Amino acid sequence: MPDKNFTAASLAAQAMGWIDPVTKAVVPPIHMASTYQRDEDNYYRSGRIYARADNPTFDQVEATLTMLERGARALVFSSGMSAASTCFLALSPGDHVVAPKVMYWALRNWLATFATQWGLKVDFIDADCSDAIATAVRPGVTKLVWVETPANPTWSITDLVAAADIAHRAGALLAVDSTVATPVLTRPIEHGADIVMHSATKYLNGHSDIIAGALVGARDDAYWAKLKTIRAQLGTILGQTEAWLLMRGIRTLFPRVSWACRSAQLLAERFAAHPMVEEVLYPGLDSFAGHAIAKKQMSGGFGGMLSVRVKGGERAAIATAARVALWKRATSLGGVESLIEHRASIEGPDTPCPIDLLRLSVGVEDAEDLHADLDQALRRAHNL
Numbered sequence: 001m002p003d004k005n006f007t008a009a010s011l012a013a014q015a016m017g018w019i020d021p022v023t024k025a026v027v028p029p030i031h032m033a034s035t036y037q038r039d040e041d042n043y044y045r046s047g048r049i050y051a052r053a054d055n056p057t058f059d060q061v062e063a064t065l066t067m068l069e070r071g072a073r074a075l076v077f078s079s080g081m082s083a084a085s086t087c088f089l090a091l092s093p094g095d096h097v098v099a100p101k102v103m104y105w106a107l108r109n110w111l112a113t114f115a116t117q118w119g120l121k122v123d124f125i126d127a128d129c130s131d132a133i134a135t136a137v138r139p140g141v142t143k144l145v146w147v148e149t150p151a152n153p154t155w156s157i158t159d160l161v162a163a164a165d166i167a168h169r170a171g172a173l174l175a176v177d178s179t180v181a182t183p184v185l186t187r188p189i190e191h192g193a194d195i196v197m198h199s200a201t202k203y204l205n206g207h208s209d210i211i212a213g214a215l216v217g218a219r220d221d222a223y224w225a226k227l228k229t230i231r232a233q234l235g236t237i238l239g240q241t242e243a244w245l246l247m248r249g250i251r252t253l254f255p256r257v258s259w260a261c262r263s264a265q266l267l268a269e270r271f272a273a274h275p276m277v278e279e280v281l282y283p284g285l286d287s288f289a290g291h292a293i294a295k296k297q298m299s300g301g302f303g304g305m306l307s308v309r310v311k312g313g314e315r316a317a318i319a320t321a322a323r324v325a326l327w328k329r330a331t332s333l334g335g336v337e338s339l340i341e342h343r344a345s346i347e348g349p350d351t352p353c354p355i356d357l358l359r360l361s362v363g364v365e366d367a368e369d370l371h372a373d374l375d376q377a378l379r380r381a382h383n384l
C-alpha cells in the first residue's frame with residue numbers, strides 16, 4: 001500500500017501504486033478464471049471459490065474507490081442500475097423509503113414499478129428542500145433515504161449534511177447517487193452518508209465504452225454484507241475485462257473532471273447571457289437556487305453537467321440539437337466526448353423535465369470549440 005500522505009489524485013493516477021510482486025509490472029493482469037482450486041485438506045485458503053461472488057481483478061478498483069470516497073469497502077457491479085437496485089433489494093417488503101422526484105429517470109421508474117410491486121413503500125419528494133425530506137421520513141419505518149446531487153437533469157442540489165441528519169434521527173440510512181459529482185468534487189461519506197452509489201459508466205470510466213456500477217459503504221456492517229450477498233446471488237458482478245477498463249479510466253479521473261468543470265463553468269456563464277437562451281441550469285452559477293449549498297459540499301468545481309433551456313420551446317431545442325457538429329447527439333454523460341440531448345424526448349410523456357431543455361455533458365474538447373459550435377446551432381435554429 002502506498003504512503004497515506006499522498007493525495008487522492010496521486011493515488012488514483014497510479015491505481016494505488018500497485019506493482020506486481022513477481023514481474024514488477026505496473027499494470028495488473030486480468031483474471032479470467034471462473035473457478036478456483038480447493039486445497040488438499042478441503043479448505044479454500046485463497047478465499048476464492050467461484051467468480052459469481054468476486055474476482056481478483058476487482059481488488060484494485062474496489063480499493064481505489066474505497067480510498068476516493070473515504071469509505072470502508074467498495075463493490076463493483078454490472079451497471080449503475082444493478083448497484084442502485086441492490087440498495088433497495090437489501091431492505092424488506094413493507095419497508096418505507098424516500099426518493100427524489102427529480103432523479104435518474106430509469107431508477108425512478110424501477111422504484112415506481114418493480115420496487116413498489118415487490119412491497120417497498122416509496123415516497124417521491126422535493127429533495128432540494130430539507131423540510132420536505134423531514135416531513136416524508138417516518139421514524140422507525142423509513143429504512144432508506146435516497147438522494148442524487150446534483151440531480152438529473154436540472155442539477156438541483158440536496159444538502160447532504162441535513163439529509164444525513166434527518167435520515168439518521170429517523171433510524172434510516174442515507175444513500176447518495178454521486179455519479180454527477182464524482183469523488184473529485186464531493187465525498188458524501190464525509191457529509192454523513194452511509195452508502196455512495198456511482199454509475200461507473202459515466203465519469204469514473206470516462207470513455208463511454210463500458211457499463212458499470214459501484215457502491216461504497218461507510219461501514220463494513222450487516223447491511224453491507226447483505227449488499228455483497230445479493231451481488232453474489234444475482235451475479236450482478238462486473239465482467240473482469242470491464243473491471244480492468246474501469247481501473248484504467250479512473251487513473252485519469254482527476255484531470256478529466258477538473259477540465260470538464262472549467263469548461264462547463266465557462267459555457268454556463270456565456271450561455272446564461274445568450275439571446276436565444278431562456279435559462280442555464282448549473283450549480284456553479286451565482287443565480288442557481290442550490291449554489292450556496294453546492295459551494296459548501298463541492299470543492300474544485302461544480303461538475304461537467306449543465307442544462308440549457310432554449311427560447312422558442314421544444315421545437316427550437318430539438319432544432320438546436322440537430323445543428324451541432326462537435327457535440328454528439330446521444331444520451332449518457334461523463335465521457336471525454338461532449339454530448340447534447342433533448343432530455344424530455346428520452347424520458348417520455350410523464351417526465352418532470354422541461355420540454356425546452358437540452359442536457360449538456362461537457363467533455364475534454366477545447367472549450368472555445370464547444371462554445372462556438374453550440375452558439376452557431378442556437379443562431380441557425382432561430383434563423384439568425
Ligand SMILES: *Cc1c(COP(=O)(O)O)cnc(C)c1O
Pocket residue numbers: 079080081082104107148152177179180198199200201202211212213333
Ligand atoms: C447513468 C446513471 C445511472 C444508471 O447507471 P447505468 O450504469 O446506466 O446502469 C444512475 N444514476 C445516474 C445519475 C446516472 O447518470
